[in-house]
Amino acid sequence: MSVLQNPRPLVLCGPSGSGKSTLLKKMMEDFPNRFGFSISHTTRKPRPGEIDNQHYHFTNLDDMRRAIDEGKFIESATFCGNLYGTSKAAVDSVKRQGKVCVLDIDVQGVKQVKNTELNPWYIFIKPPSLDELKTRLTARKTESEESLQHRLKVAGQELEYGTEENFDFIVINDNLESAYAQLKAFLENQVLKPNEN
Numbered sequence: 001m002s003v004l005q006n007p008r009p010l011v012l013c014g015p016s017g018s019g020k021s022t023l024l025k026k027m028m029e030d031f032p033n034r035f036g037f038s039i040s041h042t043t044r045k046p047r048p049g050e051i052d053n054q055h056y057h058f059t060n061l062d063d064m065r066r067a068i069d070e071g072k073f074i075e076s077a078t079f080c081g082n083l084y085g086t087s088k089a090a091v092d093s094v095k096r097q098g099k100v101c102v103l104d105i106d107v108q109g110v111k112q113v114k115n116t117e118l119n120p121w122y123i124f125i126k127p128p129s130l131d132e133l134k135t136r137l138t139a140r141k142t143e144s145e146e147s148l149q150h151r152l153k154v155a156g157q158e159l160e161y162g163t164e165e166n167f168d169f170i171v172i173n174d175n176l177e178s179a180y181a182q183l184k185a186f187l188e189n190q191v192l193k194p195n196e197n
């Protein structure tokens with residue numbers, strides 16, 4: 001497949017624990033150089049080893065708020081008291097490399113993106129059930145009990161938004177291999193096809 005001119009970005013959305021990172025990793029391995037991540041802005045301080053304009057564009061609250069007001073951001077959100085967001089320039093920079101820019105965002109982010117000119121493909125990743133989501137998040141051992149409960153509560157609301165009306169493609173991540181096969185077919189037949197862009 002040839003490199004695309006100005007390819008449409010790809011939004012991956014789904015509740016925490018639905019398998020976005022797992023599927024993204026397989027996608028990146030299968031299609032090296034076809035997808036790229038935009039560099040986000042954040043007002044949080046860099047952690048040791050983090051490099052400005054590489055891991056994040058580090059900024060301050062005043063500058064970032066002003067840029068958001070000026071319409072320079074596609075989406076932004078506050079997390080633990082810090083602002084995070086994706087600028088239009090960051091997405092354009094990935095596009096200019098002929099790569100499909102991947103945005104791994106939550107439902108709030110998707111709603112914001114829908115108010116922009118970005119025109120991405122929208123994919124929603126669904127867990128087979130809320131019970132299975134709980135099992136996977138518990139097994140991942142990355143969350144405290146409080147964070148787990150919060151994620152499950154939000155997941156219920158997000159699943160209501162994960163419909164065909166709001167997304168171009170919905171993947172039910174039951175068996176990982178078959179879920180990935182469905183995703184891969186959609187990428188090959190739609191997202192990476194020159195005439196679909």
Ligand SMILES: Nc1ncnc2c1ncn2[C@@H]1O[C@H](COP(=O)(O)OP(=O)(O)OP(=O)(O)O)[C@@H](O)[C@H]1O
Nearest residue numbers: 015016017018019020021022136140173174175176
């Ligand atoms: N089909 C599957 N079957 C069983 N386990 C899975 C499957 N897909 C993913 N997992 C496991 O479920 C857990 C959650 O997956 P992952 O971390 O990819 O979710 P995520 O959507 O990226 O979550 P977050 O939004 O919190 O980053 C991981 O431990 C992963 O290994």
